[in-house]
Amino acid sequence: MPRELITVDVATTDLVKVEHALRQRLAPYRNARIVTLTSVPPNLWQWRAHTQILAAIEYDE
Numbered sequence: 001m002p003r004e005l006i007t008v009d010v011a012t013t014d015l016v017k018v019e020h021a022l023r024q025r026l027a028p029y030r031n032a033r034i035v036t037l038t039s040v041p042p043n044l045w046q047w048r049a050h051t052q053i054l055a056a057i058e059y060d061e
Helices: 015-026
Strands: 003-010 030-040 051-060
Touching: 003 015, 015 030, 015 051
Parallel strands: none
Antiparallel strands: 003 051, 030 051
């Protein structure tokens, strides 16, 4: 059961759109399971409406 760290960058803070982007990123993996999930908020000097998701996943080969 391999593990991998993936990132998802979304130009919004809308959680529905963030979830949709995460699901799209997980689509190529077979039976992907999220082990840990964290969000990195935007810095004040960067994009204000930007979210980065870091997820550790397990998937079947």
